[in-house]
Amino acid sequence: MSKANIDTYGQTGVDTHAAASAVGTLAASIRGTFGLRAGRVGAPIRGLGYYANVLDLGNGQGLAVSSDGVGTKLMVAEVMGRYDTIGIDCIAMNVNDLICVGAEPIAMLDYIAVGKINNAVFAEVGKGLLEGCKRCRISIPGGEIAQVGEMLRGTGPTEGFDLVGTAVGVLPMERAIFGQHVRPGDAVVGVASSGIHSNGYTLARRVLAPQVEDYHRFEPAFGRTIGDELLEPTALYVNLAVELFETGPMPHAVCHITGDGYMNLTRVEAEVGFDLDNFPETPAVFRVLAERGRLSAAEMFEVYNMGIGLCIIVPPTDAAAVIACAGRHGFAARELGRVTAEKGLVRIPQHGLSGTKAKGSFRAH
């Protein structure tokens, strides 16, 4: 069942199993680099696979590092001719990963690849990057622009376009969180997303806009065009998270809900599971996507955030304070469920789903 759904995504050209295998292959080499900083400043304190890693700078100071791109959401921008918000996505996807290890983001470097230089496009991209930086008070101290038309495909004015970021953040070493303190009984607070964010676009585009002209079609369920809905910028959770880090309650884990949907929760180091029984009503974009694509709930919760972009895990007595803090930063939040003792198991009873870390996927009951 769930296998069939992954095959659905496989048919879009994004093979998630192959990707996991390639990560494994590359990881085998990269793991060999970890010991190279032994006894020197800057050694990574964890392996690969969490949202961000932390380098030990000495003197109790940690440096969090993470890298992420905007992916094929860029193709929506290209079709719509609107490049002023993808910079926000680039910032958000990176800084939302950094807060997952307890870091305060300080800077992001951008990589932009184009076939052809177009100043108007660069000006619009710059607007979004600046807006994203303002929202979370980071700088862009450098970056790289590559003119590599022979390597890119694209129909827009830049004849191909890629936008990727690498972000750094700081934290006291003792604040580094990888979910190692999560305990059964902890509350999972879900913070609202702004839409699809920047994952699952190969599938979403295939389903919602099989023809280029579909992007410009008004969709009553969205109250705007499909293209505008798909371009909605990713929410930035930095200010909320940094307030929690600085004034408490300090989370046991912060989980950015990205490309693996709710399987992301199983990244936490503690040997726990999750019962998520209080999802909000499914936002229109996910409802329409599931209907038109005949996508099962299993696939939807494995690929998309389903209305919750960040999960903050705290002792149950702290849940109300986290929800209040989210509210002060303009986010709807709710207790989404609880941590269980069933290692690696994620249950979503409202939608009849359960899935395990080992399988990396949900199946219907």
Added chain:
Amino acid sequence: MSKANIDTYGQTGVDTHAAASAVGTLAASIRGTFGLRAGRVGAPIRGLGYYANVLDLGNGQGLAVSSDGVGTKLMVAEVMGRYDTIGIDCIAMNVNDLICVGAEPIAMLDYIAVGKINNAVFAEVGKGLLEGCKRCRISIPGGEIAQVGEMLRGTGPTEGFDLVGTAVGVLPMERAIFGQHVRPGDAVVGVASSGIHSNGYTLARRVLAPQVEDYHRFEPAFGRTIGDELLEPTALYVNLAVELFETGPMPHAVCHITGDGYMNLTRVEAEVGFDLDNFPETPAVFRVLAERGRLSAAEMFEVYNMGIGLCIIVPPTDAAAVIACAGRHGFAARELGRVTAEKGLVRIPQHGLSGTKAKGSFRAH
């Protein structure tokens, strides 16, 4: 004259003037992010445009950050089916930029974009990344793999390929060098390159291998195939530089000779010029490239390293010590010339060239 040569490169699809203009457009937005860290930890201490920037982490500690990709050298790897050295290039292009501000590199994050996952290719790329890390003792604590076939073009097994790095390094704040201490009379020590490194490949490929089969042709002047010559990995100058930083003589500037050739020297903050009158014999790859492409000396010295991959600027009394240190790390080095008081002017009398920062290009005398 020099304009005509830039037009030559323009015809390859790489428009260096347009690129400069786009950097300027983007920079206008990005500059606005610099003040966002004011009064907080992690503020950048310089603008854009030097090899790397430095963030002030407080307590006298600086974090150097830089980003660079391998560019269309990747297309040579694709044609040759040899992916085991491009990882070295990715590491080298980034860490060689970090040492230019006085930093010791500690880590690099990689971004790999492919159309199709291919484990064999990832294993080979991993080999090169590991080898590069070993040579300069850094880790790869994270990274990103993107499957974005619709955005890429390529004929190899991954159906498109991009490889980009973002590196971080540490330094005591008082060691941060942007060429502000360079003085007329200083010696410019040139350290040997290993070949073209990773810049100017769009032009080099067009000239040396207009047809795909040309890469496999044995070239007597190189003693190997054109493809093998073009895949020669970029030299890594980290160990040499870090020894100088730690035990002296401390350089006044370290300049990585990248895409702008010897115009790179004019990036130093001091108001100086350069007389470079002691170039080594031009290595075969540059000689053949200039001949076959009918490229003028002006264009060659504006795009390529011409046998010198790094310039280290020191008081003249320290030149011998730097040359000896380079020798201990396996690099031929020589006094390439001297710093002058003529602001922004670079003279290469052996090749009849002079050029200014303002024009960004050389002209023949």
